[in-house]
Amino acid sequence: MHSERASLGLKIAAAAGLLFMHLPILLIFAYAFTTEDKSYQWPPPGLTLKWFGVTWARPDVWEALSLSLRVAAISTVIALILGTLCAAAVARTRFFGREAISLLVILPIALPGIITGISLRSAFNLADIPFSFWTIVLGHATFCVVVVYNNAVARFRRTSGSLVEASMDLGANAFQTFRYVILPNISTALLAGGMLAFALSFDEVIVTTFTAGQQQTLPIWMLEELVRPRQRPVTNVVAMVVVLVTFLPILGAYYLTRGTDTVAGQGK
Amino acid sequence: MADTAHSGTPARPGPMGRMSDLLWRRPGLLILLLILPPALWLGVIYLGALFALLAQSFFSIDPFSGLISYELTLSTYGELFRASNMDIILRTVAMAASVTAAAAIIGFPVAYYAARYARGRWKALFYLGVMLPLWSSYLVKVYSWKLILAKEGILSWLFETLHLTWLLEAYLSLPVVGGNSLSVSWTGTFLVFLYVWLPFMILPIQAALERVPRSMLEASGDLGARPAQTFRHVLLPLALPGVVAGSIFTFSLTLGDYIIPQIVGTSARMIGQAVYQFQGTAGNIPLAAAFAVVPILIMGVYLYVARRMGAFDAL
Numbered sequence: 322m323h324s325e326r327a328s329l330g331l332k333i334a335a336a337a338g339l340l341f342m343h344l345p346i347l348l349i350f351a352y353a354f355t356t357e358d359k360s361y362q363w364p365p366p367g368l369t370l371k372w373f374g375v376t377w378a379r380p381d382v383w384e385a386l387s388l389s390l391r392v393a394a395i396s397t398v399i400a401l402i403l404g405t406l407c408a409a410a411v412a413r414t415r416f417f418g419r420e421a422i423s424l425l426v427i428l429p430i431a432l433p434g435i436i437t438g439i440s441l442r443s444a445f446n447l448a449d450i451p452f453s454f455w456t457i458v459l460g461h462a463t464f465c466v467v468v469v470y471n472n473a474v475a476r477f478r479r480t481s482g483s484l485v486e487a488s489m490d491l492g493a494n495a496f497q498t499f500r501y502v503i504l505p506n507i508s509t510a511l512l513a514g515g516m517l518a519f520a521l522s523f524d525e526v527i528v529t530t531f532t533a534g535q536q537q538t539l540p541i542w543m544l545e546e547l548v549r550p551r552q553r554p555v556t557n558v559v560a561m562v563v564v565l566v567t568f569l570p571i572l573g574a575y576y577l578t579r580g581t582d583t584v585a586g587q588g589k
Numbered sequence: 590m591a592d593t594a595h596s597g598t599p600a601r602p603g604p605m606g607r608m609s610d611l612l613w614r615r616p617g618l619l620i621l622l623l624i625l626p627p628a629l630w631l632g633v634i635y636l637g638a639l640f641a642l643l644a645q646s647f648f649s650i651d652p653f654s655g656l657i658s659y660e661l662t663l664s665t666y667g668e669l670f671r672a673s674n675m676d677i678i679l680r681t682v683a684m685a686a687s688v689t690a691a692a693a694i695i696g697f698p699v700a701y702y703a704a705r706y707a708r709g710r711w712k713a714l715f716y717l718g719v720m721l722p723l724w725s726s727y728l729v730k731v732y733s734w735k736l737i738l739a740k741e742g743i744l745s746w747l748f749e750t751l752h753l754t755w756l757l758e759a760y761l762s763l764p765v766v767g768g769n770s771l772s773v774s775w776t777g778t779f780l781v782f783l784y785v786w787l788p789f790m791i792l793p794i795q796a797a798l799e800r801v802p803r804s805m806l807e808a809s810g811d812l813g814a815r816p817a818q819t820f821r822h823v824l825l826p827l828a829l830p831g832v833v834a835g836s837i838f839t840f841s842l843t844l845g846d847y848i849i850p851q852i853v854g855t856s857a858r859m860i861g862q863a864v865y866q867f868q869g870t871a872g873n874i875p876l877a878a879a880f881a882v883v884p885i886l887i888m889g890v891y892l893y894v895a896r897r898m899g900a901f902d903a904l
Contacts, residue, residue: 327706334698339715341695342722342787345733348743352736361739363746403627410623414616422624425631432888433845435861436639436881439868443645443878444638463635466627494601494609517724524726527848543728547735547852560729571724575717 346564353561358554372554382559385542392454392538393522396461400518401511403462404469412477429464437464438531445532452534460532461525465518472514472578473507480506513577516570524567539563646878657875665875669883674863678883681860684775685843688782689790689836695783696790696835697828703791704798719795723788731852734781738772738853745770768855778854785849786842790835797831798824833895840891844884860884 327335353372355365376382404426410416411423429437441460450456484506488498526540533541539559546556601609612619649665651658668674703715722730737744748757761767761774768774801824809819847861858866860883867877 327702331698331702331706335702335715338695338699338787338791339718341784342718345730345737345784346722346725348736349729349733360741361736362741363736363743403630406623407627410620414620416617416620416624422628425636426627429631429635431841432639433841433861433884435845435847435864436642436885437635439864439877439881440635440638440642442868443874444634444641447641459634463631466631489609489613492601494603494605495612496605496609498609520724524724524728526728527846540726540728543726543732544848547728547732556732560726560732563726563729567725568721571720572717575720579713 349557349560349564352557353554355554355557358552361553372558375552376555376558379555381537381542382539382555385537385539388454388536389523389539392457392461393519395458396465396522397515397518399458399462400465400469401515404466404514404518405473405507405511407466408470408473408477412474413482426467426470430467434464434525434527435531438528441528442531452532452536454536456532456534457529457536457538460528461522464525464528465522468517468521469511469514472510472517476507476510509577513574516574516577520567520570524563642878642881645874646882648875650873650875655872665879666882668876669879674880677858677860677863680857681844682887684779684782684859685840688779688786688843689839691779691783692787692790692839693794693832693836696787696794697832700791700794700798700831701828704795719788719791723792727785728848730785731781731849734777734784734853735772738770738777738780740770740772742772772853773855775855778850781849781853782843782846786839789838789842790832793834793838794828794831797828797834801827830898833898837888837891837895841884841888844887 351365352361354368354370355362356367356369356371357365407422407426411419437460441456441463445452445456480503484502485498488502489495493501524540526538526544529538529541530544537545543556543559543563546552546559550556600606612622645657646665647661647663648657648659649662650656669678699715699719703712703719707715736742739745745754745757748754757771760776761770766774766776768777771777771780805823805827806819809823810816814822845861847859847865850859850862860880864877864880867873867880871877
């Protein structure tokens with residue numbers, strides 16, 4: 322008979338695995354308060370709140386944060402539109418090239434980011450497009466489509482097609498059917514997908530290094546600090562804030578799709 | 590009008606209505622309109638860029654002028670087989686394989702417990718426990734390991750407090766895996782890779798395990814199998830597609846990464862770093878493109894094998 326209680330060894334292994342995934346992130350929180358500013362000394366010689374003020378007064382951090390938020394917002398909007406259209410077409414019908422389309426959507430995230438990045442960069446060079454805010458958005462929107470698509474396609478499959486037929490039979494036009502029948506059905510899936518796309522874009526660094534010119538998104542700023550540390554305590558504070566900020570959309574997406582057959586965020 | 594009359598419904602009024610009728614009668618047109626924007630975006634921007642890059646791998650760089658000569662040649666691919674470049678490829682594949690194996694070993698118990706034993710509140714806890722690290726900032730995760738592995742960091746402190754510094758030093762003096770300190774050693778790179786990609790392994794394994802019906806395990810037990818036998822002969826084969834699916838992520842992500850080995854690791858390069866340097870400072874786009882083809886090819890083979898093992902059903 323299969324026992325219903327886990328053995329002690331399994332419990333320890335599972336708990337150890339979870340701890341391994343969480344302790345390093347928690348460590349960041351401790352470092353944000355350290356008084357040591359030259360090295361990564363542990364344990365911290367003292368605790369202070371000073372670095373929060375220093376970080377607050379840094380214009381470069383604010384600029385990077387603002388750019389990241391704007392890029393993420395616009396990329397998310399584009400990804401929402403493209404991902405939903407694609408999901409609507411793929412979910413309920415079979416047509417020529419359907420498999421190719423679903424592969425095409427996944428490809429930007431299935432191939433290593435460096436390949437997506439270099440491809441876009443050399444294409445921009447070939448087409449003489451100068452690097453700007455919009456080249457960053459172009460790259461981000463491309464790999465964010467898949468997150469929205471995954472969430473939307475699962476929801477479309479569960480939504481009964483007869484609802485749409487009934488609406489059309491009762492005289493609603495295509496726009497009304499979309500507004501009053503389809504949208505309420507898929508809205509939470511879209512919201513979850515949108516949040517995940519936002520988080521993905523907000524955090525992206527590999528593709529961005531190739532599609533950004535002189536501008537710095539927050540991850541690019543962090544990468545600079547990692548490669549050539551200038552003011553470590555400021556980096557510590559920014560890292561902690563980034564962790565807190567990205568947790569919100571993830572928790573939001575989880576609560577929005579909890580209890581359905583596919584919970585958002587399984588495929589990053 | 591005649592069209593709608595025989596279908597028994599009156600035509601919808603207004604231009605919006607006429608358009609709706611048209612789309613309703615021609616679903617093919619609707620599909621086309623739906624699929625056109627995303628297909629154009631991905632097809633033109635993404636595939637276009639990808640092919641532009643791959644095409645460059647068939648050009649070569651003139652050794653004297655340093656300019657790209659636009660004649661079709663396979664010589665750039667030939668350069669990949671030079672000893673120093675082969676080293677980079679083999680080193681990266683070895684790293685990807687060991688990270689994948691370790692992630693499967695550490696991830697399996699977590700996925701197994703979450704799928705079979707965790708209920709209610711615990712289930713949600715386990716789920717978020719994997720999701721939050723999966724989605725937290727990649728750079729922050731790498732950064733946290735820079736803090737951990739630093740010479741004055743928490744790990745050295747831990748060894749010192751336990752009076753085990755000699756053990757750490759003995760380990761660091763080993764060839765290949767050791768180094769000056771953990772943050773500039775292969776072990777360090779390996780640990781960071783393992784940490785960053787572990788959630789990608791756990792989720793597919795958990796999904797595969799959750800699809801194993803409980804009755805199958807009970808049947809195995811009723812037929813006389815000991816728990817270890819049930820695990821070995823029933824559960825493990827059913828979980829294998831999940832492991833393979835997870836390994837696709839860990840393997841592919843390790844193959845293409847260039848930031849982790851740059852921040853934590855030795856000066857020996859991996860494929861991602863080679864691509865980055867060849868296209869950037871070296872200005873050798875053809876060789877960078879040829880190098881970029883290597884992970885694509887490896888993943889192509891990997892995906893083909895994975896598909897044969899049924900890994901895609903577990904995604």
